[in-house]
Amino acid sequence: MHIHQIAGSFAGSNWAVVESAVVTPGQDGNDDLWLIVKRTIGGVTRRYIEIKTAPFEYGGIGDAFEVDCGLTYGGVAVGTVSGLDHLNGETADVLADGKVYKGLAVAAGAVSLPGGATAAKWQVGLGYQSEANTLELDVGGRDGSIVGRRKKVAKLILSLLETDTTGLQVQSFIRGRWEQVRIPSVVAPDGMAKLFTGNVEVPIDDSWEGQGRVKIRHVNPTPCTIRAMTPVFDAEP
Known part of the structure; x- marks a missing residue:
């Protein structure tokens, strides 16, 4: 079942109400x-x-709108954007000229970039996390299905499309350490997000009690599309 949680909060809950x-x-x-x-x-x-x-499909990273309850600014490079009265008192995520800024305070209807930074294209709004939990692995073994048998995932092979890998993480369903998806060749020295299309391998610190289940999340206000996921694992005979 898919649950789409809208960013924000209401009456003490951690998300908004549609x-x-x-x-x-x-x-x-x-x-x-x-x-x-x-x-x-x-x-x-x-x-x-x-x-x-x-x-989002095949555009410039600066045009990616991956926030809730947000607005877009385009014009001369500025360090502060106003018109955000609807988010007064909240913290916003910003994608400014392709660079990610998270948890910026909205006050008097405006938000400012830290360190005197400026940008000509802003996407600003409430940030959210995209998350997925896989089911127990069910593939054929030598003598039938491996459902119910202990399994341990060594790594995941992810097929990605136009994805900012700096915000993509995976984790064993049992153990608590999130593994960052790392592709050094697409990490920009200026801190701007870069989009990657292709396959990437991610090692996982799993245990035999996890049934081969994993968690995946993307935490940045940037694009992430996972076309396919292939686990590399061991299972009890």
Whole structure:
């Protein structure tokens, strides 16, 4: 079952509440999903009408809109963006000219980049994590299915499409250490996110009690598309 948790909070919960949703035909070939979302903002209940953006495909990293309840700024390079009164008192994630800034405070309807940085293209809004938990491995063994037998994952092979790997992490379902997906060749020295398409191997510190299950998460306000996942594992005979 898929659960889509909207960023923000309401009445002490860790996410916002969707009160109504409707789908209308879009003008770019994608359907538009309209939502009425209820959040607690500055101690007051607020309701906003929001529209889900189309999935990111083959664009510039600066154009990726991967936040909730957000806005886009484009123009001359600035260090502060205003017009964010709807997020007063919240912390926002920002993608500014392709560089990730997380947990910036919104005050008086504005947010500023740290260290005097400026940017000409901003995507700013409430950050969220994309997460997935796999099921128990079920493949054929020498004498039938391995369901119920102990299994241990050594590594994952992920097939990625236009993904910022700096925000991508995997973890054994039993052990608590998140493993960062690392591709040194696409790490930009200026701190800007880079998009990677291809296969990457990620080692996992797993145990025999995990049934071959793993967790995957992406924590940045940047694109992440996993086309396929192949576990490399050992199983009891």
